[in-house]
Amino acid sequence: MRYCRLRDLREDHDMAQKEVAAKLGINQRVYSNYEIGRREVPVHILVQLADLYGTSTDYLLGRTDSATPYPPSKNQHLLCIPYERGK
Secondary structure, eight states: OOHHHHHHHHHHHHOOOOOHHHHHHHHHHHHHHHHHSOOOOOOOHHHHHHHHTTTTTHHHSSSOOOOOOOOTTHHHHHOOOOTTTTT
């Protein structure tokens, strides 16, 4: 899957791949592979990117053309799934 909006949003925010990768805590090459669709973007990274750019994950995935983020959930504690890196 190619994530066309990742590059567009990064460039709109005048950021280099290396800067975005650093904010995500990943290697620049890994981030580059996300942008060109060589690797699938993990859900936790999609959420971080949506927060970084002030948009929704649906917008990043091309499921909507509205860049406006959704209002925060009142039940966010129910949506949290622990993530352990390396598992």
